[in-house]
Amino acid sequence: MSIYSALLPAVLLCLSAPLWAAQKVDLDYRVKFLPDTDQAEVSLSLGQGERVLSLDFNLGDENLYTDFAGDGQWTQESPQRGVWQPAKGKARLTYRVRINHERSAGRYDARMTEDWALLRGDDLVPAVQLRQQSNTELVARLKFDLPKGWKSVETGWPRIGTHQFRIDNPQRKFDRPTGWIIAGKIGTRRARLGDTEVTIAAPVGEGMRRMDILTLLTFVWPEAQAVFPRDPGKLLIVGAGEPMWRGGLSATNSYYMHSARPLVSENGTSSLVHELVHVFGRIQARERSDWITEGLAEYYAIELVRRAGGLSEDRYQKVREHLLKWSKPVKSLRTAHASGPVTARAVLLLQELDRELRQKTKGSTQPRSLDDVTRGLMRLDKASTQDFIEISENVMGGPSKVLDSKLLR
Known part of the structure; x- marks a missing residue:
């Protein structure tokens, strides 16, 4: 065999390797806040527009997006949808998006003032259906141009x-800058908890108790890690005062808390830990089973604080008394959106199930608890009530009396 014959397979392998490897294409987002107009100017730039056949945007029903212009073809047959077919080579699409958004009358879940902006990146770049050439991988980056006097910006994504x-x-094939974003004259506190970089950020003067939040998180973090086998690389917690919405809202890498919300309320639960459970668990429900999502978040909002030593047995029993009184009218947990009383009744059922699991598996080689059920639910995209029952009874090794309830029918 000649040396050329011996080298031929290796040469062919080298020539064909690029056919297998994905072609990386730069996708650069640029955001410029315009406080005077209550808008942000957003641009999407593609390094090789020919690799992307089309981007089909879901623009929603609130007329947030205007002034589309791009290299290639932009088509908008209705206010709700728009399609961009990029030009070859470097291609850019620009538009404007309105920032201020009322979640309820006079209460905002996105707001921009002269000094700061607080919003979700999901709204900066609407949901997209992507059509692209095969073996194409978009490499996405996000950059901000801040108004004069605005000092910094934070997101739940790693800074580069x-x-x-x-x-x-x-x-996702198409990476959007989802999660919470805060920019402007803001104050921050940072800590490393486990393998996660935690940042607490809020506009200066909005009453956000950043160090209090970090202290409580430091206590409950080991307990949360023991339940949820997921360590995000970064977690951003943002907040502000009036007239922002007085609640908590989570995303995959970040969440919002109104600055006036107590870290632990008078009834013994913690909105801060409740939203942390949503971030860690990412458990979503289907088929009128929102009691699973909200019930587990509230269950662990109590339980993680208890395990960390922040809730005595006497106080725990008083929390249960409050839940019993609040949920007394509830006849069924089956609903698409769990109310406060439904969530309270779900917590009681979960506490009863945890006791049943522990009792039935006590003395076995692998004692079980609700934690094992929760970890099973985390493997599902969305969970139904039937999924919950099946996972629980599989963990238990038999039928559950607690789950044989009219509440779940």
Whole structure:
């Protein structure tokens, strides 16, 4: 065999390797806040527009987006949808998006003032259906141009430069800058808890108790890690005062808390830990089973504080008394959106199930608890009541008396 014959397979392998490897294409987002107009100017730039056949945007029903212009073809047949077919080579699409958004009358879940902006990146870049050439991988980055006097910007994504972040979600082909964003004259506190970089950020003067939040998180973090086998690389918690919405809202890498919300309320639960459970668990429900999502978040909002030593047995029993009184009118847990009383009744059922699991598996080689059920639910995209029952009874090793309830029918 000649040396040329011996080298031929290796040469062919080298020539064909690029056919297998994905072609990386730069996708750069640029955001410029315009406080005078209550808008942000957003641009999407593609390094190789020919690799992307089309981006079909879901623009929603609230007329947030205007002034579309791009290299290539932009088509908008209705206010709700728009399609961009990028030009070859470097291609850019620009538009404007309105920031202020009322969640209820006079209460905002997105707001911009002269000094700061607080919003979700999901609204900066609407949901997209992507059509692209095969073996194409978009590499997404996000950069901000801040108004004069605005000092910094924070997102739940890793920072790669001044006002610049890397957007990478392995579960999506098209990476959007989802999660909470805060920019302007803001104050921050940072800590490393486990393997997660935690940042608490809020506009200066809005009454956000950043150090209090970090202290409580430090106590409950080991307990949360023991339940949820998921350590986000970064977690951002943002907040502000009036007239922002007086509640908590979570995303995959961040969440919002109104600055006036107590870390632990008078009834013994913690909105701060409740939203943390949503971030860690990412458990979503289907088929009128929102009691699972909200019930587990509230169950662990109590339980993690208890396990961390922040709730005595006497206080725990008083919390249960409050839940019993609040949920007394509830006849069924089956609903698409769990109310406060439904969530309270779900917590009681989950506490009863945890006791049943522990009792039935006591003395076995692997004692079980509700934690094992929760970890099973985390493997599902969305969970139904039937999924919950099946996972629980599989963990228990037999039928559950607690789950044989009219509440779940």
